[in-house]
Amino acid sequence: MxxxxxxxxxxxxxxxxxxxxxxxxxxxxxxxxxxxxxxxxxxxxxxxxxxxxDLRGASATPSLPLHFTIQDDAFYPVNAGDGTTVYVRSGALTVDSARNVTTAFGQLLEPPITIPEDHTTPAVTSIGLVTAVNADGEQVEIGQI
Known part of the structure; x- marks a missing residue:
């Protein structure tokens, strides 16, 4: 039973x-x-x-530029808010009011990635690069997850 x-x-x-x-x-x-x-x-x-x-989680086509799906069993580090580092798999990132790339729960990436003031349209590439469009209209690398 x-x-x-x-x-x-x-x-x-x-x-x-x-x-x-x-x-x-x-x-x-x-x-x-x-x-x-x-x-x-x-x-x-x-x-x-x-x-x-199953550590792969649900696989869906990302609909927002800062959303992604991890295809293998990898995790990436974030700051838990109390100074400790935890590892997560969530592919739903956002930009906070200070222009930091964070998880949906407000956790900063480790190391932190900040979108410069004159850059727009942040996105994550298929290999984990965070990019944004600079003032000249060029898509440039800002950081790596």
Whole structure:
């Protein structure tokens, strides 16, 4: 019964979060297991061996210039706000009022990337370069995620 409950919990969690950006689905990995009360192992049951998580997350076509999808199992560093560094996979970046590139939760990238005052249209390239258009209309590199 424990295995079935784990499967139901994991499926419910996956369904509830399917539309969450960067959500990482889980799956229950199981194997046959001999029944504890039978010496020769004649009866077999199923045991949950682990709950595995797919680190790729949901892949969607980015619709905003500072949104991107991480294709492998990489993370990138951000400042947690208290001076500590944490690693995230969220591909939804924004620019705050001080022109810093931040996560959707306001965390600064490590190292910080700031869009110069005379630059517009910040974007992230497929290889993680942050670019912006300068006063001369040229797209220039501002930093690297």
């Amino acid at each position: 424990s295995h079935s409950a784990s499967v139901i919990d994991v499926v419910g969690h996956n369904v509830a979060n399917v539309n969450t950006g960067g959500f990482k689905a889980s799956r229950v990995l199981s194997q046959g297991a001999p029944a504890a009360d039978v010496e020769d192992g004649g009866r077999r049951g199923v045991a949950t061996t682990t709950i595995d998580r």
